[in-house]
Structure formats: structure tokens, C-alpha cells
Amino acid sequence: MKYKFLGKTKEKLSEIGIGTWQLGPNREQNIESIHIALDNGVNFIDTAEIYGTEDIVGEAIRERKNIFIATKVWATHFRYDDVIKACNGSLKRLGLKQIDLYQLHWPNPAIDIKETMSAMEKLVSENKVRYIGVSNFSKKQLIDAQNAMSKYEIVSDQVKYNILDRAPEKELLDYLRKEKMTLIAYSPLAHGDALKRKYSWLLDELNKISKRHGKTPAQVMLNWLAIKKDVIPIPKASSPKHMLENIEAADFKLSGSEINYIDRLTSISDNRYKRSAAFRKIVDVYLIMASKLSRKTKPRKK
Ligand SMILES: NC(=O)c1ccc[n+]([C@@H]2O[C@H](COP(=O)([O-])OP(=O)(O)OC[C@H]3O[C@@H](n4cnc5c(N)ncnc54)[C@H](OP(=O)(O)O)[C@@H]3O)[C@@H](O)[C@H]2O)c1
Numbered sequence: 334m335k336y337k338f339l340g341k342t343k344e345k346l347s348e349i350g351i352g353t354w355q356l357g358p359n360r361e362q363n364i365e366s367i368h369i370a371l372d373n374g375v376n377f378i379d380t381a382e383i384y385g386t387e388d389i390v391g392e393a394i395r396e397r398k399n400i401f402i403a404t405k406v407w408a409t410h411f412r413y414d415d416v417i418k419a420c421n422g423s424l425k426r427l428g429l430k431q432i433d434l435y436q437l438h439w440p441n442p443a444i445d446i447k448e449t450m451s452a453m454e455k456l457v458s459e460n461k462v463r464y465i466g467v468s469n470f471s472k473k474q475l476i477d478a479q480n481a482m483s484k485y486e487i488v489s490d491q492v493k494y495n496i497l498d499r500a501p502e503k504e505l506l507d508y509l510r511k512e513k514m515t516l517i518a519y520s521p522l523a524h525g526d527a528l529k530r531k532y533s534w535l536l537d538e539l540n541k542i543s544k545r546h547g548k549t550p551a552q553v554m555l556n557w558l559a560i561k562k563d564v565i566p567i568p569k570a571s572s573p574k575h576m577l578e579n580i581e582a583a584d585f586k587l588s589g590s591e592i593n594y595i596d597r598l599t600s601i602s603d604n605r606y607k608r609s610a611a612f613r614k615i616v617d618v619y620l621i622m623a624s625k626l627s628r629k630t631k632p633r634k635k
Pocket residue numbers: 351352353354355357379380438468469491492518519520521522523524525528551552567568569570571572574575576578579
């Protein structure tokens with residue numbers, strides 16, 4: 334396994350991490366899969382308060398050392414007191430005294446980012462959090478979040494990035510590289526979509542390349558991301574078989590001409606990009622309504 338620096342920090346993260354959203358129903362198997370990854374050099378696990386998997390991650394790492402844990406505060410918890418409370422909840426479920434990377438899960442247009450970032454700074458100054466990250470933030474939202482802080486720097490943006498969803502290539506990836514931040518690539522296997530019959534045209538092409546290396550199409554998809562500078566994919570695998578396959582995606586190298594070929598298979602502004610922009614608008618409306626509602630129902634402080 335090779336390692337990459339996280340942003341400007343001295344932290345070295347495995348070039349393939351572990352995602353934990355929608356783990357399978359078998360807790361023991363999930364833990365076994367995580368152990369397989371850790372035994373094979375993976376040192377980076379991503380979770381979130383809304384995944385309901387922080388306790389599984391906590392159990393999986395209980396006897397382990399030097400594992401870098403990233404979790405996230407959900408967007409309806411972006412008010413100052415809610416951020417602090419959410420962090421304390423995550424620490425408890427993870428069984429940790431400190432979270433390595435605490436990420437804002439999704440931008441919330443209804444809450445002033447200054448209020449949220451001031452809580453994030455407080456958490457770092459209290460040693461409950463080591464590094465601050467964001468997720469699903471555009472370049473502008475990232476800049477606004479950074480400008481809202483005076484003491485610390487954002488080290489990463491976690492966004493959807495895979496062969497079918499290449500929106501970060503529009504401007505975000507270049508910006509992150511320029512500012513020396515890491516792009517944590519979620520849904521690197523397109524949530525499994527790219528490996529289904531619906532995308533058989535893509536699968537056929539990936540198959541041709543993967544066979545040359547004695548690898549699988551999933552491994553080609555992950556390698557395509559892992560060899561990119563400042564990008565760390567975090568595939569989710571519930572089964573030990575998938576987990577091992579994903580880790581072994583790091584032990585070969587696509588050639589330059591293969592990368593160019595894969596790049597030409599999909600476009601950065603296809604229909605999936607338009608669909609995800611529409612989805613973001615729906616989430617915005619939901620967050621505005623949810624944030625208004627929670628303000629109304631909270632008891633006022635005297
Ligand atoms: N920040 C955010 O808003 C956000 C959003 C989505 C995801 N994420 C993070 O990113 C992680 C990964 O994204 P994701 O879970 O959406 O999707 P993904 O990792 O792209 O794909 C997961 C799917 O692919 C399957 N799979 C895994 N390895 C495989 C292999 N080697 N061959 C064939 N199929 C394989 C999995 O099946 P099995 O489970 O059966 O192995 C699962 O169905 C999440 O777990 C989460 O940590 C973050």
C-alpha cells in the first residue's frame with residue numbers, strides 16, 4: 334500500500350481508504366472486512382453520524398493503533414451548540430477521545446457558515462478534533478468556509494468522484510491541488526452502478542484493460558482514482574472478498590495511454606452531472622425547511 338499526505342499536514346493516509354455508508358446487515362462480517370483492510374495497510378476509515386456505523390468502526394479499531402478516523406456532522410446540526418453536541422456523540426460512538434478529521438457533511442444554505450466554523454475551531458482548540466474537512470462543498474462554498482475561520486485551515490473536501498461522475502474535474506480538483514488540500518473521492522465505484530448491466534458498454538471497456546493487468550473492472554476504477562495526485566478514493570465493501578479486491582487495486586499502475594483511454598470513455602458534463610445538480614437543489618430546499626423547523630421547536634435560551 335502506498336500513502337499520500339493529507340492536505341498540507343504530515344499525516345500519511347493509505348491511497349485507498351474505507352467507506353462505511355450502508356454496510357451490510359452482518360456486523361461481524363463488516364468488522365472482519367475492516368480488519369482485512371487494516372491488516373493490509375489501509376489506515377483511513379470514513380464514517381458519519383448519519384450512517385449509523387460509527388459504533389461499528391469504533392469496535393473494529395478498538396485494539397488497533399494509528400488508524401486515521403474521519404467522521405461527519407450532518408447539515409441540520411450546523412448551529413454552534415449542535416456541532417459541539419454532534420461531535421461529542423460521534424466521539425462516544427467511536428470510543429475515541431479525538432476525531433482525526435471532522436467534516437461538514439453537506440453545505441447548509443440556511444445556517445451562517447461563520448457560526449458553524451467557529452464551533453469547528455472550538456473543537457480543534459479543545460483537542461476533540463485534529464483536522465477540519467468539508468464534504469460536498471463547491472469551490473465557492475469551500476472558500477467561504479475557509480474565510481469564516483481565523484485559526485485553522487481546511488484540509489480536504491469529500492465529493493463524489495468516479496468514472497461516471499467527473500464533476501470535480503470542472504474546477505474543484507485544480508483548486509484543491511493549488512491550495513494543497515486532498516480530494517476524498519466518495520462513491521468511487523459509482524455506488525456499484527458502473528459494474529452493473531446498465532453500463533455494460535463501460536464494463537466491456539474496463540474489462541479489456543483489467544484483463545491486461547490480471548485485475549477486475551472495479552480495481553481499474555479505483556486505480557484510475559488512486560493514481561491521481563491528491564485524490565484518495567474510499568470504496569465501501571461489506572464483504573471480505575470485495576474489501577480485499579479493493580485494497581489490491583493499489584498494487585498495479587495503469588499506463589498513461591490507458592488513463593487517457595479511460596478519460597475519453599466518459600465526459601465531465603453528462604446527464605449524471607445534471608441529475609446531481611438537480612438533487613443538490615432538492616437537498617437545499619430540505620435543509621432550509623429542516624433548519625427553520627428545528628429553530629422553531631428548540632426551547633429558547635434565557
Ligand atoms: N460525503 C458524502 O455525502 C458521501 C456520500 C456517499 C458516500 N460517501 C462515502 O463514500 C463511501 C463509498 O461510497 P458508496 O458506498 O456510495 O459507493 P461505492 O464505494 O462506490 O460502491 C459501493 C458498492 O459497490 C460494491 N462493491 C464494493 N467493492 C466491490 C468490488 N470490488 N466489486 C464489485 N462491487 C463492489 C459494494 O457492495 P458490497 O457492499 O456488497 O461489498 C456496494 O454495493 C461510503 O461508504 C461513504 O463512506 C460519502
